Amino acid sequence: MERQKIKSILKNGDTLVGQTLYVCGWIRTIRDQKSFSFIELNDGSSLANIQIIVDANMESYDSLLPLLTTGASIGVTGEVVTSPGSKQKIEIKSAKIELFGECPNDFPLQKKRHSFEFLRTIAHLRSRTNTGGAVARIRSRLAYTTHRFFQERDFIYLQSPIITASDCEGAGELFQVTTLNLNNPPRTDTKEIDYSQDFFGKAAYLTVSGQLNGEAYATAFSDIYTFGPTFRAENSHTSRHLAEFWMIEPELAFADLNTIATLAEDYLKEVIGDLLTHCIEDMQFFNQFIDTGIIERLTHVHSTPFKRLTYTEAVSILEKSGRTFQYPVKWGSDLQSEHERYIAEEHCKSPVILTDYPKEIKAFYMRENQDGKTVAAMDILVPKIGELVGGSQREDRLDVLTNKMVKNGLDPSLYQWYLDLRKYGSVPHAGFGVGFERLVQFVTGMENIRDVNAFPRSPGNCEF
Ligand code: 4AD
Ligand code: MG
Numbered sequence: 001m002e003r004q005k006i007k008s009i010l011k012n013g014d015t016l017v018g019q020t021l022y023v024c025g026w027i028r029t030i031r032d033q034k035s036f037s038f039i040e041l042n043d044g045s046s047l048a049n050i051q052i053i054v055d056a057n058m059e060s061y062d063s064l065l066p067l068l069t070t071g072a073s074i075g076v077t078g079e080v081v082t083s084p085g086s087k088q089k090i091e092i093k094s095a096k097i098e099l100f101g102e103c104p105n106d107f108p109l110q111k112k113r114h115s116f117e118f119l120r121t122i123a124h125l126r127s128r129t130n131t132g133g134a135v136a137r138i139r140s141r142l143a144y145t146t147h148r149f150f151q152e153r154d155f156i157y158l159q160s161p162i163i164t165a166s167d168c169e170g171a172g173e174l175f176q177v178t179t180l181n182l183n184n185p186p187r188t189d190t191k192e193i194d195y196s197q198d199f200f201g202k203a204a205y206l207t208v209s210g211q212l213n214g215e216a217y218a219t220a221f222s223d224i225y226t227f228g229p230t231f232r233a234e235n236s237h238t239s240r241h242l243a244e245f246w247m248i249e250p251e252l253a254f255a256d257l258n259t260i261a262t263l264a265e266d267y268l269k270e271v272i273g274d275l276l277t278h279c280i281e282d283m284q285f286f287n288q289f290i291d292t293g294i295i296e297r298l299t300h301v302h303s304t305p306f307k308r309l310t311y312t313e314a315v316s317i318l319e320k321s322g323r324t325f326q327y328p329v330k331w332g333s334d335l336q337s338e339h340e341r342y343i344a345e346e347h348c349k350s351p352v353i354l355t356d357y358p359k360e361i362k363a364f365y366m367r368e369n370q371d372g373k374t375v376a377a378m379d380i381l382v383p384k385i386g387e388l389v390g391g392s393q394r395e396d397r398l399d400v401l402t403n404k405m406v407k408n409g410l411d412p413s414l415y416q417w418y419l420d421l422r423k424y425g426s427v428p429h430a431g432f433g434v435g436f437e438r439l440v441q442f443v444t445g446m447e448n449i450r451d452v453n454a455f456p457r458s459p460g461n462c463e464f
Pocket of ligand 2 (some may be wrong): 117387389390
């Protein structure tokens with residue numbers, strides 16, 4: 001008999017009563033009473049389990065029962081019946097149970113609450129918990145809606161390279177990729193490591209962003225996006241930083257800062273709206289157990305225009321706030337996460353698009369504004385997380401960009417291909433990056449970024 005997923009069985013509910021079905025999954029709990037046992041079975045397709053009733057008169061019941069433990073995997077053939085209990089509409093009366101894999105009682109996910117810290121140490125099993133399952137389903141749906149959003153708008157999907165020789169953000173937070181013998185690397189006459197003998201004939205790294213390649217594609221296809229893994233060797237031990245995270249990076253030709261600010265707002269609203277309709281069961285779980293009120297707050301975000309402020313206005317709000325921050329606020333300094341959170345959480349109480357940052361604190365590729373002091377940059381700050389999106393209009397003037405690179409200590413000869421995009425048919429263009437894990441945090445209310453990536457990589461941690 002063809003296997004049915006629990007999600008679809010529960011969705012079809014009453015209409016299945018009387019039918020015999022085959023369902024597989026892992027036992028979440030089992031209660032045995034004198035003449036029956038009740039199994040809560042989950043196959044990951046939904047948060048809800050299906051209840052299986054096992055009659056003590058079932059063939060081989062006595063030999064099977066001791067093996068039907070929490071965590072064991074089984075297949076059940078049985079009839080759908082109306083449930084007398086109030087918790088569920090239907091349940092399955094098993095006629096036959098097939099045991100795929102036993103689960104000894106040292107299985108760490110016994111029926112009790114576990115801390116997220118503990119669950120991180122068993123990342124290979126934590127997807128079998130309610131929270132792990134709900135996060136994974138939301139994350140998967142967000143990825144799907146992301147592609148749909150951009151595809152419906154005729155954006156071309158670029159799979160940008162993971163290995164690169166350029167430092168997109170110019171921040172030097174690169175993981176190096178090499179096949180040189182680290183114990184005895186080849187040296188040049190001046191005793192420096194001789195990368196001409198390395199695999200790529202030069203030093204290579206894991207990419208921090210697909211943007212530079214995205215710009216090449218945007219200057220051919222107008223509108224493009226990337227969606228893939230990016231890597232940062234920054235030694236940040238925070239609840240919002242990973243060493244490996246996913247980023248969505250649209251890049252648009254014939255566009256300015258305003259175009260992308262609006263696109264980013266539309267994108268965030270679309271994915272939120274989609275979750276509130278298509279993943280409402282999982283969202284209700286987050287609302288009840290993780291972050292009370294999140295559904296209401298997301299509904300508000302979905303229906304309200306984002307606030308827009310310039311960096312300069314934000315600094316003046318912070319100065320007038322009467323707050324003592326750990327890091328002082330001063331025009332020209334980068335905003336710290338405490339500042340970003342104050343602006344989003346307490347001042348705006350909603351997502352806010354901050355624009356026009358001082359040029360000194362932003363990346364070399366951002367377009368300089370007429371004032372000579374600021375660049376056409378934007379960050380979207382959201383309550384509880386701070387920066388969710390970072391983007392800008394790009395410097396499309398060849399001479400200005402070349403000078404800026406030199407000033408920033410980058411060697412223009414290494415970025416020749418990137419400069420070519422300004423030499424041959426340069427266009428005003430702009431784009432942004434959305435941190436995918438931060439987006440998952442924002443929509444679920446999960447506190448720690450390590451709990452929204454299945455197998456997180458962070459300083460000192462590369463298990464699993
Ligand atoms: O602001 P960032 O560094 O911008 C860029 O990389 C640009 N190239 C994007 C572009 O314009 N195409 O990173 C973009 C977003 C941040 O706003 C944040 O959400 C996320 O990526 N991010 C991280 N997420 C998790 N862990 C980290 N270490 C992150 N660093 C940035
Ligand atoms: Mg940024």
